[in-house]
Amino acid sequence: MKKHHVSTTINGDEVDFLCETSETLLDVLRDHLHLTGAKEGCGTGDCGACSVTLDGVLVCSCLVLGVEAEGKEIETIEGMADGDELHPLQRKFVEHIALQCGICTPGLLISARSLLEKNPNPTEEEVRFGLAGNLCRCTGYQNIIEAVMDAAQEMRGA
Amino acid sequence: MTEMKYEVPTSLDDAVALLADGKGNAKVLAGGTDVLVQMHMDLIEPDLIVDIKNISELRQITKEKDGYRFGAAVSGVELMDHEDFCQTWPGIMDGVSLIGSLQVKGRASVGGNVCNASPAADSVPAMIAAGATATIVGPKGKRDIPVEEIATGPGQTSLEDGEIVVSFFLPNSAPGTGGAYQRFTPRTEMDIAVVGVGISLTLGDDGVCSSAKVALGAVAATALIAEAAAAALVGTKVDKAALDNLAAAASAACKPIDDKRGTKEYRIKVAGVLARRVALIALERALGGKE
Numbered sequence: 001m002k003k004h005h006v007s008t009t010i011n012g013d014e015v016d017f018l019c020e021t022s023e024t025l026l027d028v029l030r031d032h033l034h035l036t037g038a039k040e041g042c043g044t045g046d047c048g049a050c051s052v053t054l055d056g057v058l059v060c061s062c063l064v065l066g067v068e069a070e071g072k073e074i075e076t077i078e079g080m081a082d083g084d085e086l087h088p089l090q091r092k093f094v095e096h097i098a099l100q101c102g103i104c105t106p107g108l109l110i111s112a113r114s115l116l117e118k119n120p121n122p123t124e125e126e127v128r129f130g131l132a133g134n135l136c137r138c139t140g141y142q143n144i145i146e147a148v149m150d151a152a153q154e155m156r157g158a
Numbered sequence: 159m160t161e162m163k164y165e166v167p168t169s170l171d172d173a174v175a176l177l178a179d180g181k182g183n184a185k186v187l188a189g190g191t192d193v194l195v196q197m198h199m200d201l202i203e204p205d206l207i208v209d210i211k212n213i214s215e216l217r218q219i220t221k222e223k224d225g226y227r228f229g230a231a232v233s234g235v236e237l238m239d240h241e242d243f244c245q246t247w248p249g250i251m252d253g254v255s256l257i258g259s260l261q262v263k264g265r266a267s268v269g270g271n272v273c274n275a276s277p278a279a280d281s282v283p284a285m286i287a288a289g290a291t292a293t294i295v296g297p298k299g300k301r302d303i304p305v306e307e308i309a310t311g312p313g314q315t316s317l318e319d320g321e322i323v324v325s326f327f328l329p330n331s332a333p334g335t336g337g338a339y340q341r342f343t344p345r346t347e348m349d350i351a352v353v354g355v356g357i358s359l360t361l362g363d364d365g366v367c368s369s370a371k372v373a374l375g376a377v378a379a380t381a382l383i384a385e386a387a388a389a390a391l392v393g394t395k396v397d398k399a400a401l402d403n404l405a406a407a408a409s410a411a412c413k414p415i416d417d418k419r420g421t422k423e424y425r426i427k428v429a430g431v432l433a434r435r436v437a438l439i440a441l442e443r444a445l446g447g448k449e
Contacts, residue, residue: 002161021162021207022197044195045262046348057235057264063194064265065187067164068209111260132347133259 008069010035011079019066026050028066029076037077037106041135048134051107052076058114060133077106080113089113089151096147100138108134112148120156124149166209170295170324173210178297178320180206186322188216188231189265191258192274215324216269219243225329230269230292230322238263247328248443249337249358253284256341259348269323275309275380276350282309282381283356283373284339290328296321306373309380332369334361336443338436341375342428344419351376352420353428355408355436359391361444367391372404372433377412377425384411387433396441404437405430 003018010033017032029035029052041047043062050061053075080087089112092098099105108131115122115130122130127148128141136144167173177184185204187193188211196202210216216231219240226246228237234254237243244251257266257280271281272292282305290305297320305326308315317323331337337358343349354375362368370388375381387407394400409430414422 004164021164024194043198045191045258048259048261051261054264057233058261059264060261062198063189063191063262065164065190065194065207065209068190068211070166114260129347130260133261 004067006067006070008071009073011075017066021065021067023066024062025052025064025066025069025074026061028069029061035076035078039103039106041103046135047104048111049104049107051110051134053110053114058111075110077110080109087113088154089148092147092151092154093144096143096150098139098143098147104134104136108136108144112151115148116152116155120152122152162204163206164209165206166212168212170213170215173208173213173322174296174320176206176208177322180208182319184208186210186273188267188270189233191262191266192270210322225327227325227327228268229325231267234263234266235260247288247337249284249339249356249440250281250288250328252339253281253356256280268326272305272308273315273317273323275311275313275315277312277379277381278351278354278376279381280339280341280351280354280375283354283375284337285326285356286373286381286383287339287356287358287371288328288337289358289371290326292326293324294321295324302327306381306383311379331358332360334444335359336440336445338439338443340432340436340439342432350419353377353425353432355429355432357433357436357440359396359437359440359444365395367394367396372408374408374411374429377414377429382411382413384408387411391437396437401434401437405434408433
């Protein structure tokens with residue numbers, strides 16, 4: 001079967017890959033590029049565990065075809081920490097114990113970063129709305145919301 | 159399994175030619191939030207995917223002399239980020255902002271919402287109430303039709319092979335016009351409408367409603383235009399009696415089914431309740447928030 005040759009940028013690195021039309025960006029990230037941070041929870045855009053940004057826009061990578069990544073800039077959880085130094089959101093997730101099983105965590109962190117880029121000083125309601133596309137079945141969300149609010153405060157330098 | 163091809167045309171002519179050659183088993187890809195789910199669930203197995211996002215006419219939001227035009231593949235987030243559009247068309251944005259999560263809205267388009275032809279599509283009743291038309295191109299040329307003429311049943315449209323929706327046109331509203339859309343869902347976010355109601359109404363200088371349009375979603379095979387419900391508002395100051403008549407007429411217009419989201423009786427009742435609430439929001443907007 002003829003494959004597509006796709007050139008893209010992932011976490012600032014130029015990346016080339018081959019994929020079939022039917023493969024999603026999530027399939028490509030996980031199975032071809034071994035970037036397994038993004039998870040497949042549902043495969044239908046309901047759970048947000050596969051969240052990445054595509055040219056700066058928050059998307060579910062399960063709802064993007066791999067071939068659509070041509071010429072695009074993709075950011076995944078693997079690019080969030082700076083070497084060994086965690087992003088403030090990651091650090092606050094640890095401090096607030098904002099996770100249990102961890103499946104939803106990469107998607108939540110990507111969504112939270114995207115939210116704070118647009119709105120550095122969100123209300124609790126805005127955080128809840130901004131993360132509504134990310135389902136967590138362990139925590140009940142409270143610690144996640146607190147972690148994001150705390151990280152936002154730190155990132156504002158307050 | 160035959161090989162699934164993928165094409166990214168950059169012109170409408172190329173897209174139409176590709177789709178016409180596809181002979182019915184080509185699928186248009188805009189945001190993909192329905193198409194990829196249908197592929198994932200093996201509901202569709204297209205031979206060809208035609209990605210229309212690189213065609214400029216489908217991606218623009220343009221203020222024209224007589225109204226607003228926006229491309230069928232413009233995403234929900236692109237509309238939400240367009241301040242003037244949001245201020246001009248709050249009723250449309252009521253619907254658009256309810257479509258899925260931010261992740262979904264980052265991709266999903268009104269064109270896709272209309273062409274997926276779900277009876278519960280959140281952008282559709284508000285678009286109908288606002289008098290939106292769709293510009294369609296195909297092998298036989300270009301045509302403009304009212305948005306309500308696209309969906310013909312669940313998942314079915316009036317589009318012929320090779321035709322695509324290019325853009326939507328929202329004609330300028332008369333002064334004193336307000337539009338709104340609300341839906342009822344058991345949860346506040348990330349759910350599918352049990353009933354949706356879109357209303358646009360125009361008030362004269364005397365505060366009397368001079369024209370109205372009411373569209374109901376999720377209560378029939380396609381979004382419905384409830385003419386009797388609109389007539390209940392015209393000639394009134396949208397007072398209690400008018401709202402009672404509106405609610406009764408909206409309920410009477412419903413032709414719903416029973417499903418997991420609600421029974422027929424429940425949908426009929428909720429349509430009336432919701433129509434009343436939506437009319438009050440539209441009224442407030444028509445008054446310019448001065449009330």
